Amino acid sequence: MLSLFLRDTRLGLRAGGGVLIGILFFLAVIAVVPFGVGPDLKLLARIGPAMLWIGALLATLLGLDRLFQADRDDGSLDLLIMASDRHILALTVLVKCLAHWSTCVLPLVIASPLLGLFMNMEPAAIGATTLTLLVGTPAIALIGAVGAAVAVALPRGGLLVSVIILPLTIPVLIFGVSAAYGAVEDPAPFVAPFLILVAITLFFAVIGPLAAAAALKSSAD
Amino acid sequence: MHTGHSGRHVGVNKSGNFMRLVAENLAGERGGEILFSGLNFAVAGGEALMITGPNGAGKSTLLRIIAGLLDKAEGRIRLDAAPAGFDGLVSACHYLGHLNAMKPVLSVEENLRFWQSFCGIGNHTVGEALDRVQLGDIGHLPFGYLSTGQKRRASIARLLISHRPVWLLDEPTAGLDKGSEDQFARVMHAHLSGGGIVVAATHLPLGLDGAQELVMGKGGF
Numbered sequence: 001m002l003s004l005f006l007r008d009t010r011l012g013l014r015a016g017g018g019v020l021i022g023i024l025f026f027l028a029v030i031a032v033v034p035f036g037v038g039p040d041l042k043l044l045a046r047i048g049p050a051m052l053w054i055g056a057l058l059a060t061l062l063g064l065d066r067l068f069q070a071d072r073d074d075g076s077l078d079l080l081i082m083a084s085d086r087h088i089l090a091l092t093v094l095v096k097c098l099a100h101w102s103t104c105v106l107p108l109v110i111a112s113p114l115l116g117l118f119m120n121m122e123p124a125a126i127g128a129t130t131l132t133l134l135v136g137t138p139a140i141a142l143i144g145a146v147g148a149a150v151a152v153a154l155p156r157g158g159l160l161v162s163v164i165i166l167p168l169t170i171p172v173l174i175f176g177v178s179a180a181y182g183a184v185e186d187p188a189p190f191v192a193p194f195l196i197l198v199a200i201t202l203f204f205a206v207i208g209p210l211a212a213a214a215a216l217k218s219s220a221d
Numbered sequence: 222m223h224t225g226h227s228g229r230h231v232g233v234n235k236s237g238n239f240m241r242l243v244a245e246n247l248a249g250e251r252g253g254e255i256l257f258s259g260l261n262f263a264v265a266g267g268e269a270l271m272i273t274g275p276n277g278a279g280k281s282t283l284l285r286i287i288a289g290l291l292d293k294a295e296g297r298i299r300l301d302a303a304p305a306g307f308d309g310l311v312s313a314c315h316y317l318g319h320l321n322a323m324k325p326v327l328s329v330e331e332n333l334r335f336w337q338s339f340c341g342i343g344n345h346t347v348g349e350a351l352d353r354v355q356l357g358d359i360g361h362l363p364f365g366y367l368s369t370g371q372k373r374r375a376s377i378a379r380l381l382i383s384h385r386p387v388w389l390l391d392e393p394t395a396g397l398d399k400g401s402e403d404q405f406a407r408v409m410h411a412h413l414s415g416g417g418i419v420v421a422a423t424h425l426p427l428g429l430d431g432a433q434e435l436v437m438g439k440g441g442f
Contacts, residue, residue, distance in 0.1 A: 003334075003335050003338035006335075007335045011324055014326045014327075074321065074322055074325075075320025075321060076322045076323075076324075078316060078320075078322070079316065079340070081290065082290065082316060083340060084311075085311060086312060086340070
């Protein structure tokens with residue numbers, strides 16, 4: 001299992017991996033916001049956490065369709081499915097999701113404080129947003145695995161994956177943003193939405209791989 | 222569609238184990254259309270089964286059914302007296318399909334080392350396996366740089382690095398030159414004399430004497 005994680009991280013980091021594309025997309029989204037809303041620093045600071053979350057969500061969706069498609073195209077997926085007596089398929093899926101998250105999504109989380117400065121956010125808001133992204137983005141990747149597994153047999157399933165899973169990621173977005181606001185705006189709570197965010201991630205860490213494994217098994221042809 | 226077969230039943234094979242791959246009244250379908258039905262065969266350890274027949278006769282479908290990647294329409298397929306360490310048919314199978322299941326950006330050695338750690342240690346190390354298929358000196362190259370025949374040989378090396386008693390080979394010699402075909406025949410002979418089973422779908426003679434032959438489909442146009 002460790003070897004699968006290492007292989008997938010290596011694949012992600014080498015040429016053709018989605019690391020740079022995701023970060024550039026994230027950067028592009030955040031960089032154009034101040035031009036769009038105008039030079040109102042207060043407004044920028046207020047919408048900052050939400051914009052960072054939306055940017056990270058979209059950047060995460062960007063590379064998800066290749067999660068299983070690449071393995072299907074070269075025949076590896078057959079062997080991964082055949083090895084399910086040795087390694088439970090759901091666990092294989094979970095490891096692939098973790099590898100995907102560490103190569104394609106973790107860099108976004110690391111870049112988000114810098115992009116927070118673009119949005120004139122105060123340090124507490126930047127810290128809270130980064131923390132909620134760190135906790136919440138795994139849920140997006142795990143939900144995305146289900147969509148990627150369902151669309152794996154389709155030649156151009158990329159957009160379809162995003163459309164399928166976008167509604168399911170809305171709770172993650174809502175609680176992520178409200179926790180980030182809770183850290184800076186006084187009456188709003190931070191702990192409650194943050195804990196719900198953690199719960200969502202843990203919930204999908206179980207449901208996502210199981211559902212994706214079932215979809216992969218039935219899609220083998 | 223009638224399917225001819227040679228249902229030669231063998232008791233104890235020359236290597237002394239009782240492992241047998243048995244198909245009873247097996248039927249396979251693709252896209253709702255029955256490709257073959259009423260298929261019976263029994264292959265004992267140390268024996269090979271050549272599956273021949275025209276395009277579209279269902280050779281690959283049969284192999285994928287044996288590998289557990291496709292559902293059978295009806296009938297039974299089982300592995301009797303599987304060697305210790307293998308619970309069922311699928312876990313005892315190596316599947317070499319049309320695709321090589323290798324990542325182009327990783328080196329040949331990295332690819333093989335991953336499959337070895339994922340599928341279990343076999344009788345050969347990665348270096349030995351590469352020597353057996355005469356790729357010993359280019360194991361460090363990215364898989365994508367290899368020629369078609371070399372890629373095929375690299376995926377043949379995958380059969381050697383993890384031990385599986387049953388080899389399911391789909392057009393294994395596609396792209397191989399004459400010398401490599403002979404070398405591959407020796408690899409298969411070594412597997413058979415170790416008590417293994419080879420089931421190969423092929424148009425070309427694989428140089429295995431005394432193999433059973435299963436002719437699928439009506440033949441010709």
